[in-house]
Amino acid sequence: MKDFVIDDSLKDLTSHNTVVMPLACYKITINQNIHGYIPLHWHDEIQFVLVVKGEAIFQVNEDWIEVREGDGLFINSGSLHMAQDKEQSGCVYICLNLSPFFVLSQELYTTYVKPYIQATNLSYLYIGVNEIWGKNILDAVLEIYQFIEQKTQNYEIDITIQLAFIWKQLIDNGCKLEYIQTEILKNQRMKQMLSWIHQNYGEKMMLEDIAKAGQLSRSECCRYFKRILKTTPLNYVIDYRIQKSLYLLQQDDATITEVAYQVGFNSTSYFINKFKASINMTPLAYKNSKINNR
Helix, strand or coil, X not given: CCCCCECCXXXXXXXXXXXXXXXXXXXXXXXHCCCCCEEEEECCCEEEEEEEECXXXXXXXXXXXXXXXXXXXXXXXXXXXXXXXXXXXXXXXXEEEECHHHCCCHHHHHHHCHHHHCCCCCCEEEECCCCHHHHHHHHHHHHHHHHHHHCCCCHHHHHHHHHHHHHHHHXXXXXXXXXXXXXXXXXXXXXXXXXXXXXXXXXXXXXXXXXXXXXXXXXXXXXXXXXXXXXXXXXXXXXXHHHHHHHHHCCCCCCHHHHHHHCCCCCHHHHHHHHHHHHCCCHHXXXXXXXXXX
């Protein structure tokens, strides 16, 4: 997986399923993504991560988590998350994404799954290989990956057995669930503001506009971005515009000026300066490198 299809609300539209099951299990090399990292996104599926090489730094909502080789992470449905390589370690991880409805049978979903995916204090859970329950989960994730790769006889049944085992290990680990309405509202407002930015990044953008999208004051809007994304709203806009320019620069007939204005910069020189500060090369050098490597 070198790229993701993400809509304006940051929802991941990548197909997370095989032919017969609502799940996908694959390896990701972080630095092979077009951005050099896995950009911020969310999805309805729950996700289990197993780092098989190097180290990764994940952001899940407001928290930043370092995941060592051999360890893993559970990321809950609807949680904003991203991943980056730690210190150019060449991080590779196995990613298991699946619909919450596929974890257990329909009869057990309401009792044993729904309360966990709706809990506001379970956006993620670190899974350490040194814990018995953690090792059990990570071993099962690896087995599912191997089942899908090898497609042995009746492997779909083997996968469903492993999924039930994984979920039992997770809930047996013990976690007092919380449901705080303000946390739910905060998550919704953050997604609303990000969605507005992603729909309008090519236009002139003011702080007041972003705050209005989240039904917040300007100061509260800034606090949301600082707390969750560790940046200001307008710096996020600049970073997002540069992200969008990466795709456009790979088109043969796109000039630097055209790309700059298309993604919302009103000055080519300003675009070049910000691009170089973010990507460590000029837009032209980036464009030439991608064309030459085809």
